[in-house]
Amino acid sequence: MAKLKLSNWFNSNSSSTSDAEPKKSNRRSFSLAVSLRGNKDAETNGSATTSAKSLSGAAVEPQSTSRMIELAKKITQDTEKLEAYMKDNNLPMPSFDVDSPAGFPKLPNEINQSRKNIINATKELGLLAHGPRESVRWAIWEFLDVLALQAVNHYGIAKLFPADSTITFTELQSKTTLDPTNLARLVRVAMTNGIFREPSPGVLAHTAASRVLAEDEDLQAWVGFNGEDIFPSAAHVLDALKADPEATSLTRAGFQHAFGTVDKEPMFVTFGKDPNRARRMGKAMVSLTGGEGYEPAYFVDTEIGGYDLSDIDASGGTFVDIGGSHGFISVDLAKKYKNIKFVVQDLPKTVDSAPKPISEDSQVAERITLVAHDFFTEQVTKDADVYYFRWIIHNYSTPYAVKILKNLIPALKPGARIIINDHCLLEPGQEDPWDERVMRRMDLVMLTLLNAQERSEAEFKALFKAADEGFVFKGVQRAKGCRMSVIEAVWKPDEVKKLEAVVVPAVVAETTAPVVEQAVVTDAAATAQDKDVIPEASSEPAAAAGEVKTEEGK
Numbered sequence: 001m002a003k004l005k006l007s008n009w010f011n012s013n014s015s016s017t018s019d020a021e022p023k024k025s026n027r028r029s030f031s032l033a034v035s036l037r038g039n040k041d042a043e044t045n046g047s048a049t050t051s052a053k054s055l056s057g058a059a060v061e062p063q064s065t066s067r068m069i070e071l072a073k074k075i076t077q078d079t080e081k082l083e084a085y086m087k088d089n090n091l092p093m094p095s096f097d098v099d100s101p102a103g104f105p106k107l108p109n110e111i112n113q114s115r116k117n118i119i120n121a122t123k124e125l126g127l128l129a130h131g132p133r134e135s136v137r138w139a140i141w142e143f144l145d146v147l148a149l150q151a152v153n154h155y156g157i158a159k160l161f162p163a164d165s166t167i168t169f170t171e172l173q174s175k176t177t178l179d180p181t182n183l184a185r186l187v188r189v190a191m192t193n194g195i196f197r198e199p200s201p202g203v204l205a206h207t208a209a210s211r212v213l214a215e216d217e218d219l220q221a222w223v224g225f226n227g228e229d230i231f232p233s234a235a236h237v238l239d240a241l242k243a244d245p246e247a248t249s250l251t252r253a254g255f256q257h258a259f260g261t262v263d264k265e266p267m268f269v270t271f272g273k274d275p276n277r278a279r280r281m282g283k284a285m286v287s288l289t290g291g292e293g294y295e296p297a298y299f300v301d302t303e304i305g306g307y308d309l310s311d312i313d314a315s316g317g318t319f320v321d322i323g324g325s326h327g328f329i330s331v332d333l334a335k336k337y338k339n340i341k342f343v344v345q346d347l348p349k350t351v352d353s354a355p356k357p358i359s360e361d362s363q364v365a366e367r368i369t370l371v372a373h374d375f376f377t378e379q380v381t382k383d384a385d386v387y388y389f390r391w392i393i394h395n396y397s398t399p400y401a402v403k404i405l406k407n408l409i410p411a412l413k414p415g416a417r418i419i420i421n422d423h424c425l426l427e428p429g430q431e432d433p434w435d436e437r438v439m440r441r442m443d444l445v446m447l448t449l450l451n452a453q454e455r456s457e458a459e460f461k462a463l464f465k466a467a468d469e470g471f472v473f474k475g476v477q478r479a480k481g482c483r484m485s486v487i488e489a490v491w492k493p494d495e496v497k498k499l500e501a502v503v504v505p506a507v508v509a510e511t512t513a514p515v516v517e518q519a520v521v522t523d524a525a526a527t528a529q530d531k532d533v534i535p536e537a538s539s540e541p542a543a544a545a546g547e548v549k550t551e552e553g554k
């Protein structure tokens, strides 16, 4: 196998870039380079160059039928399977009609797989039918779909007329500040995505999609947060990357460049000053976590692959839900496990606004304690059995994430488990294509808003190692159908002492993992040079607003 030096990759990449600014060692590039090297090796092995490839990059067996026909057949087979299931179970067929259901019911795994196959194969077939040049030409116009949906949602157009009636554009515009022409232009683009229809010229009617947008407040918040907070921020990511190629600062992401807050405050602080915006983001998160692949049951319910806490239950142990919001995961866990004690930690405002009691079931409520705690300070709940982070670590670039883990150490007893519940990225092409699209887009959302990131298993492993060698990485597990993974380490400070006693030969193995780990250790060491210094403690008002205080208010 040909050996490729990382430096060659960086050089060849940088020579092809049009931006001439000097390139600093980019912390994220190490893991990317590892992926690139892996793919390149596969290609030089010859396997990938001799046969056709699927959209995910997997080699497709050479066949007499073309890839297009193969995909078309697959679409037919899987659609027939889905339709047969729907008919057999007296379920309504998917349709754009206004009275069609807003989504599918929970489908058996096999049928849901057919549904995913249809989504993936139609995407791939569409790209092939467009051809490369046309695909690229029109891919960049997807922002105009976003623009139309952003405007439709902003003006609440779907809510302006009843689902079972029609309205003329002229009448509709009298209910908005838009003029009829501009209203029609925006709505007609949304119509190309199945949102509204125009049964006769100048007359608007609902579809199932416009109706659900009118009815589902969490979905409105999701579209609003994405359209009005993330979309403008995304348009400024290039500015952010040019100014700070390392992209680790919480106050220099695309968000700050878009909203004029560079070096002033992290996004959560901005939101903390604007209750409407903060509320919209909160509701958007409800919409996301209620969506397919993110349901809490995937962590709680062991029958569908959830995490087993029965040994902690048997010993009446303690589970700490750090940044646990209003404790909904702990409530669900407390219903299942009757002996575990739960501590839900969050910032003071969040703790104060939690429902009281936290559950109607007193056996559940009496075992859950809510505590105001800032995870950028030393952990206050000592000797617990599990320290759990759900949707927390992906909000932070490596220097911050390392700091959060380090803050646990004074509280940890040997054997304590640290569980991160986040996306865990696979190598490109190994994920279901639909899931991969969602997860990789989420990675860019993290970059856009927070200069943060989703991580691979190697990156999580390196994160724990950079925090302390006493965190022994246990691995990653993931329930089928869930996009989130459970990433686990165990605190074993004695292992470090044992390791220190062993003389390690000075041989650098040619595996990829140490390259990534090296990169992250460098991260931690470089922290002190950052203008965005990791705080020792995050005090009010920054902490109350959901984020960290940094040097000079940055």
Ligand SMILES: C[S@@+](CC[C@H](N)C(=O)[O-])C[C@H]1O[C@@H](n2cnc3c(N)ncnc32)[C@H](O)[C@@H]1O
Pocket: 289, 322, 323, 324, 325, 326, 345, 346, 347, 350, 373, 374, 375, 376, 389, 390, 391, 392, 538, 543, 546, 547, 548
């Ligand atoms: C993305 S939400 C995740 C909430 C919950 N774990 C879940 O799975 O939905 C991030 C949570 O972290 C909390 N948070 C943000 N900064 C914090 C800090 N410095 N210390 C403690 N909690 C914090 C927020 O208030 C919020 O509840």
